[in-house]
Amino acid sequence: MLAMAGETSPPSRAYQRQEEGSRTAVDEDIIALMRAGRPDEALARLVPAYRRRVFGLAYGILGDRAAAEDVAQEVFVKVWQAFDSFDGRAQLSTWIYAITRNAAISALRKRPRAVSMSEEAVATQVDALRADGDPEDAGDAQLWRLVETLPDKQRQAIVLFYQEDRSIEDIAGMLGMPVNTVKTHLHRGRARLAAALGTDKEAAA
């Protein structure tokens, strides 16, 4: 079923493979700059390569755009400060995602997710997501609410998958879980959403 989700957008997959290939080269550049004692230059390469990923992962955990952005800032500062301690045994991405998950979970402990939000708060969150300036769609708020009520791992897998049409392997690396587990979460999350949307439609009819 997940393959089907990908089949709907072949250009995205091609772009993704290309991006993954170049990301490895970018990682190598970043590591070389870190080892050369040029942390500011390493950060300048790192932020564009990882900004959306770090932010998407933090958003998936926190469900709040402003909080996720604060976490993303914190993550990059931490990475910059800890460049010296990166020994290269783990992949750069694995290291950054682990820092992101820890920072987001720590932020979540300080300020739990607000699932039962007011209509106004939901509209604010959905407006913030609609950064591309698309016209408002009442269904977006409904769908956003449904995604927010999914179990944590299902919601995180859904957000990361649709943010950039990422590969399951990539999402597994970001969430720190096996590929098959991600597939299951994604499958169950989509099935739940489809069922919930169907029920809402039937209730409205």
Place this chain on the structure above:
Amino acid sequence: MNTEDPETMRALDARLRKLYGGLDTRPGFDDRLQARIAELSAARPSAAERSRLEQEHERALAAARRAARIDAIALGIGGLGSAMALWEFAPQLSAWYATSVETLDPLLVGFGSLAVTAVALWGLLRRFGVDPRALVGA
């Protein structure tokens, strides 16, 4: 609604992609980050300064190690010399002590001996980095 219906799932995919596809930080994220980094950089010592501080630390550590070695050798020689002197002059010291006990107040001699032992022990413990006051709970 049949959740396995390909048409339904395609529609859901499209809606999710539309909702989350634009998920990104607000404009100015990089500038805000650079400002924070610049602030932290100003407070952080430069690479040259860090290297100088590290070298200074290494030098201080090496000097402390040297001093500790010299102290240990001096203490060993002193201890050995004292032990040899005690061995060598044991009869004279014993006779002197016996005479002192006879001529002086035994209580005074006892307290004097205790005081000398305590002072020696105090010095020895301090030399090995142990605070004698912590041992007696003071």
